[in-house]
Amino acid sequence: MGAPFLIVTIFLTLASSLAFASDPSPLQDFCVAVNDPKRTCSLSILSSLHNFFFVNGKFCQDPKLATADDFFFKGLNIAGNTSNKVGSNVTQVNVAQIAGLNTLGISLVRIDYAPYGLNPPHTHPRATEILTVLEGTLYVGFVTSNPDNRLITKVLNKGDVFVFPIGLIHFQFNTGDTNAVVIASLSSQNPGVITIANAVFGSKPPISNDVLAKAFQVDKKGVIELERISKKKMGAQFLVVTVFLALASSLAFASDPSPLQDFCVAIDDPKDALFVNGKFCKNPKLATADDFFFKGLNVAGNTSNKVGSNVTAVNVAQIPGLNTLGVSLVRIDYAPYGLNPPHTHPRATEILTVLEGTLYVGFVTSNPENRLITKVLNKGDVFVFPIGLIHFQFNKGHTNAVAIAGLSSQNPGVITIANAVFGSKPSISDDVLTKAFQVDKNVIDYLQAQFWVNN
Numbered sequence: 001m002g003a004p005f006l007i008v009t010i011f012l013t014l015a016s017s018l019a020f021a022s023d024p025s026p027l028q029d030f031c032v033a034v035n036d037p038k039r040t041c042s043l044s045i046l047s048s049l050h051n052f053f054f055v056n057g058k059f060c061q062d063p064k065l066a067t068a069d070d071f072f073f074k075g076l077n078i079a080g081n082t083s084n085k086v087g088s089n090v091t092q093v094n095v096a097q098i099a100g101l102n103t104l105g106i107s108l109v110r111i112d113y114a115p116y117g118l119n120p121p122h123t124h125p126r127a128t129e130i131l132t133v134l135e136g137t138l139y140v141g142f143v144t145s146n147p148d149n150r151l152i153t154k155v156l157n158k159g160d161v162f163v164f165p166i167g168l169i170h171f172q173f174n175t176g177d178t179n180a181v182v183i184a185s186l187s188s189q190n191p192g193v194i195t196i197a198n199a200v201f202g203s204k205p206p207i208s209n210d211v212l213a214k215a216f217q218v219d220k221k222g223v224i225e226l227e228r229i230s231k232k233k234m235g236a237q238f239l240v241v242t243v244f245l246a247l248a249s250s251l252a253f254a255s256d257p258s259p260l261q262d263f264c265v266a267i268d269d270p271k272d273a274l275f276v277n278g279k280f281c282k283n284p285k286l287a288t289a290d291d292f293f294f295k296g297l298n299v300a301g302n303t304s305n306k307v308g309s310n311v312t313a314v315n316v317a318q319i320p321g322l323n324t325l326g327v328s329l330v331r332i333d334y335a336p337y338g339l340n341p342p343h344t345h346p347r348a349t350e351i352l353t354v355l356e357g358t359l360y361v362g363f364v365t366s367n368p369e370n371r372l373i374t375k376v377l378n379k380g381d382v383f384v385f386p387i388g389l390i391h392f393q394f395n396k397g398h399t400n401a402v403a404i405a406g407l408s409s410q411n412p413g414v415i416t417i418a419n420a421v422f423g424s425k426p427s428i429s430d431d432v433l434t435k436a437f438q439v440d441k442n443v444i445d446y447l448q449a450q451f452w453v454n455n
């Protein structure tokens with residue numbers, strides 16, 4: 001079991017040279033947000049400039065001062081209070097709650113729904129959302145952009161997963177007479193929310209009645225009525241759904257597109273070309289709810305293997321509608337003392353929520369520091385593993401543990417360190433490995449002879 005840890009400090013040069021499709025790259029391991037510039041260390045790129053400027057509205061804390069708590073949040077096992085007009089409550093875990101999410105392009109929410117509770121129509125201007133139902137039954141939907149404005153809906157049960165593409169207006173409605181709960185990941189550290197009714201009829205100052213009357217093709221009396229209803233924060237949302245789609249997805253990307261796969265060798269002759277990520281796009285008119293849907297995430301993976309853990313992935317291979325949307329998720333099961341061994345995701349930051357059990361987790365910063373940052377997580381705790389860094393989770397309890405984690409890529413990739421180094425086909429030569437690990441050939445041969453679980 002010891003070998004994976006041995007390797008942790010060596011392969012960090014693998015990490016994080018890929019560009020994001022959404023939030024900016026930190027250009028370093030991470031960039032814990034601080035509000036006071038006196039506590040910043042300058043990125044090399046920033047220090048060469050005479051003026052400070054914000055990355056995404058935040059300064060970066062000196063990485064040497066970062067602690068596990070900068071990547072940590074607790075209490076996501078606690079339900080939000082749904083005693084309000086819409087009967088739902090969103091508990092956010094983004095860069096405001098976890099400063100270490102700064103520049104990492106991902107966050108999450110817990111949403112509670114009373115019986116017949118509604119998360120009213122809204123958009124996230126900066127994020128795709130991938131939602132897992134933990135309890136209850138939800139009727140969910142989103143509306144495509146102009147000119148089609150097609151409503152795509154689905155009834156979701158426990159363990160079902162659904163995707164709401166970036167910028168599109170969407171909602172969830174609890175059709176059952178019991179409470180419902182979901183965890184959803186969003187492909188931005190700060191996805192933003194535009195609740196349609198509030199933004200349109202509740203803005204301060206208000207949008208002029210002339211504009212609204214024209215936009216909604218109703219008379220001014222109708223607009224005043226809508227504003228009145230919206231001040232009571234009810235109902236009006238559905239009416240607005242088909243109209244405000246022009247709000248959607250107009251953000252520019254500041255960086256090159258991500259390859260969405262390990263590499264993308266350039267060629268000149270299109271006859272030999274593959275599409276980015278090897279995927280064609282389906283005609284949008286033919287898309288159905290099932291293109292954004294996966295079921296069965298309530299079912300535990302089989303942990304009867306050497307490491308005692310099992311990762312159930314829900315990415316573009318399972319949900320083709322995730323293509324190009326920059327987010328995915330996994331369920332991870334851990335037997336007592338099970339380990340998700342040291343690995344990296346070359347294309348994604350991971351944000352993990354513990355549903356059951358107690359996990360000892362950690363990640364290692366890149367050269368030259370290679371600092372190990374660890375934390376013990378309990379039910380409801382949330383932890384972030386920055387993009388490309390080697391990390392692990394270990395179930396230190398004598399009961400099973402379960403986690404759900406969002407990843408900031410449709411296809412995050414996994415490099416299990418032990419497998420990649422000692423289990424590659426063909427093998428990396430002994431000369432290379434003995435030198436790299438400063439051990440003799442017998443040790444390398446022993447390690448190469450092991451069967452490595454492909455988790």
Ligand SMILES: *[C@@H]1O[C@H](CO)[C@@H](O)[C@H](O)[C@H]1NC(C)=O
Nearest residue numbers: 079080081082083084089090
């Ligand atoms: C959501 O729940 C929290 C915690 O119970 C509560 O403080 C907050 O007011 C609730 N928000 C709404 C909109 O009801």
Ligand SMILES: *[C@@H]1O[C@H](CO)[C@@H](O)[C@H](O)[C@H]1NC(C)=O
Nearest residue numbers: 079080081082083084085089
């Ligand atoms: C939930 O909110 C309602 C209305 O604000 C309040 O009366 C009630 O005590 C709250 N419940 C809990 C458990 O905090």
Ligand SMILES: *[C@@H]1O[C@H](CO)[C@@H](O)[C@H](O)[C@H]1NC(C)=O
Nearest residue numbers: 300301302305310453454455
């Ligand atoms: C994970 O669990 C699934 C479903 O039980 C099983 O088919 C698969 O072989 C397991 N993977 C590993 C690595 O044990």
Ligand SMILES: *[C@@H]1O[C@H](CO)[C@@H](O)[C@H](O)[C@H]1NC(C)=O
Nearest residue numbers: 300301302303304305306310
């Ligand atoms: C889990 O995997 C082990 C080993 O492959 C197998 O013996 C066992 O029947 C599996 N358990 C379930 C519940 O499928």
